[in-house]
Amino acid sequence: xxxxxxxxxxxxxxxxxxxxxxxxxxxxxxAQKGISWLQLLxxxxxxxxxxxxxxxxxxWLPPLPILEMTLAVLVIxxxxxxxxASLEPLFKGKSWLxxxxxxxxxxxxxxAVTMAAHRRNGTTTGFLLGGGLCLCTIWSTGTLLGHRLGAxxxxxxxxxxDFAFVAVFTALTVSMWRGKRDIAPWVTxxxxxxxxxxxxxxKWYIVxxxxxxxxxxxxxxxxxxxxxxxxxxxxxxxxxxxxxxP
Amino acid sequence: MNIxxxxxxxxxxxxxxxALATYCLRLGGLLLAEHLPRxxxxxxFMEALPGTILLSLIAPGxxxxxxxxxVAALTTAACAWKTKNVLLAxxxxxxxxxxxxxxx
Numbered sequence: 001x002x003x004x005x006x007x008x009x010x011x012x013x014x015x016x017x018x019x020x021x022x023x024x025x026x027x028x029x030x031a032q033k034g035i036s037w038l039q040l041l042x043x044x045x046x047x048x049x050x051x052x053x054x055x056x057x058x059x060w061l062p063p064l065p066i067l068e069m070t071l072a073v074l075v076i077x078x079x080x081x082x083x084x085a086s087l088e089p090l091f092k093g094k095s096w097l098x099x100x101x102x103x104x105x106x107x108x109x110x111x112a113v114t115m116a117a118h119r120r121n122g123t124t125t126g127f128l129l130g131g132g133l134c135l136c137t138i139w140s141t142g143t144l145l146g147h148r149l150g151a152x153x154x155x156x157x158x159x160x161x162d163f164a165f166v167a168v169f170t171a172l173t174v175s176m177w178r179g180k181r182d183i184a185p186w187v188t189x190x191x192x193x194x195x196x197x198x199x200x201x202x203k204w205y206i207v208x209x210x211x212x213x214x215x216x217x218x219x220x221x222x223x224x225x226x227x228x229x230x231x232x233x234x235x236x237x238x239x240x241x242x243x244x245x246p
Numbered sequence: 247m248n249i250x251x252x253x254x255x256x257x258x259x260x261x262x263x264x265a266l267a268t269y270c271l272r273l274g275g276l277l278l279a280e281h282l283p284r285x286x287x288x289x290x291f292m293e294a295l296p297g298t299i300l301l302s303l304i305a306p307g308x309x310x311x312x313x314x315x316x317v318a319a320l321t322t323a324a325c326a327w328k329t330k331n332v333l334l335a336x337x338x339x340x341x342x343x344x345x346x347x348x349x350x
Contacts, residue, residue, distance in 0.1 A: 046265035070263035084275020160343035167339035171326035176297035197306035209302025218291035
C-alpha cells in the first residue's frame with residue numbers, strides 16, 4: 001500500500017506544478033475577499049474541488065448567499081458523479097470504509113492520472129490515494145502562499161487580479177470544447193446565462209445557464225432515441241473531463 | 247476569532263454546505279455506479295454539463311465587461327486553444343488587462 005501511495009504521489013507531481021500556480025491565484029482572490037487563511041485551509045481540506053472553490057470565493061460577499069453557493073457548487077461538481085462512477089472497477093471488493101475515505105481525495109487531476117495508469121497496466125486505490133494526498137498538499141500550500149502574498153497587494157486591480165477569475169475560467173472553458181456538437185448547448189448556455197444574469201438577482205445564471213445548455217443534447221438524444229440508440233462509451237467521458245483542473 | 251459570531255457561523259455553513267454537496271457527489275457516483283444510466287439523455291446531459299457550466303460562469307462577465315475585457319478574454323481563449331496551458335493563458339489574459347489599464 002505504502003509503495004503504491006508513493007507511486008501515485010510521484011505520478012501526480014508534474015500536474016501538481018499547475019495546481020500550485022492555480023491555487024496561489026485562488027489564495028490571492030480569497031485574501032482580497034477577506035477570507036482568513038484558516039477558513040481557506042478548512043475549505044481546501046473539506047471541499048477540495050478547485051473550480052467550485054473559485055466560484056465560492058467569487059460569490060463571497062457578506063451576508064453569504066449560502067443556498068445559492070451550495071447549489072452552484074452542487075451543479076459545478078455534478079461531474080463527480082461520473083468520476084466516482086468511473087472508479088467503480090478500481091474499488092471493486094473494497095470495504096465501505098475504504099471507499100468512503102479514499103473517494104474524498106479524488107480530484108480531476110489524480111483521477112485523470114489514475115485512469116491513464118489503469119488503462120496502461122492496471123492500478124490500485126493506493127495509487128489514487130497517493131495522488132490525492134500529493135495534490136491536496138500542493139493545493140493547500142499554493143493557496144496559502146497566494147493568500148499571504150495577496151494580503152500584501154494593496155491595489156489588486158493594477159495587476160488585473162480582479163480579472164484572474166474570468167481568465168482562469170475562460171481557459172478552462174476552451175479546454176472543454178468537444179467539437180461541433182457543442183455549438184448548440186454552448187450558445188444556449190451563453191444566451192441563458194447573460195439573460196438570467198440581467199433579469200434575476202444573485203448567481204442563478206450559473207445554474208440555469210449550465211443546466212439549460214446541457215439539456216439541449218439530452219433532449220436531442222431523447223428525441224432520436226427510437227431510431228438510433230447511443231452506444232455506451234466510458235472513454236468519451238474520460239476524454240471530456242481529462243482537461244479539467246481540480 | 248469568535249466561533250459563535252453570526253459571520254463565522256455563516257462561513258462555517260457555507261463551507262459545510264459545499265463540502266457536503268461535493269462529498270455526496272463523489273461517493274454517490276461510486277456507490278451508484280451500476281445504477282447510473284450509461285447512455286441516452288442523462289449521459290448526454292452529464293457530458294455536456296462541465297462545458298456549459300464553465301461558459302455560463304464567464305459569459306455575463308465578458309458580455310458586460312468593456313472592450314478591454316473582451317479583448318483579454320479572446321486573448322486568453324486563443325492562448326488556451328493554442329498552448330493547452332491554462333496557466334499561460336491566464337497570465338496572457340491578465341497581462342492584457344494590466345497593460346490596458348497601465349496605458350489608460
